[in-house]
């Protein structure tokens with residue numbers, strides 16, 4: 001008898017695991033946990049990922065408007081959303097900087113193509129899709145803010161990434177990292193893949209960045225850490 005295609009059958013579960021919305025009770029280990037290592041790929045159908053990443057129900061806990069307000073972006077700011085996925089934050093960031101621009105960077109060409117289609121479909125004229133490298137955001141011009149949501153724990157060589165990113169920030173530029181708290185007990189990436197705030201702060205400080213803002217009360221699942229670029 002022909003065996004069912006497990007990949008298709010498990011897709012919703014795998015997608016949830018990867019975007020950090022898997023119920024912790026879900027049996028992730030038949031693929032989920034093993035595949036949700038730092039090198040996990042998001043190279044399959046972006047339309048399927050969009051159902052997860054852009055689920056309107058996400059807004060209730062993600063609080064995108066509050067996150068963006070916290071960044072205090074100027075209307076003409078140059079911003080990069082690295083690990084932009086299907087554009088959940090990138091589109092909102094672009095609307096928050098109407099006289100600026102947002103590079104929506106991802107290492108998956110499928111995501112970059114999706115972002116280009118989405119920008120055209122939703123008439124987001126200041127959103128610029130960009131193919132990043134795993135250890136290099138690859139921004140063509142320096143930006144004011146690099147924003148990274150639910151992606152930092154996927155970056156394998158973070159010291160190399162930070163070295164590259166430093167050169168792609170304007171003087172006074174910032175990196176904002178939004179990711180899952182280790183002690184959050186609900187949906188989210190497997191706990192052993194999450195990074196504590198202290199670990200993230202230590203690796204950014206080792207690269208010369210200084211902690212400028214820290215929020216872990218307003219956002220129910222996550223912490224937001226904002227760092228200033230090393231002074232040359």
Ligand SMILES: C[S@@+](CC[C@H](N)C(=O)[O-])C[C@H]1O[C@@H](n2cnc3c(N)ncnc32)[C@H](O)[C@@H]1O
Pocket residue numbers: 018019020041042053082083084085086087088089105106107108111132133134135136148149150151154155156
């Ligand atoms: C869990 S998704 C988050 C998507 C989006 N930030 C959001 O919050 O909806 C992680 C995304 O980061 C991308 N990614 C993983 N490693 C990356 C890297 N080193 N540089 C840039 N993007 C990366 C993946 O391809 C994927 O689209």
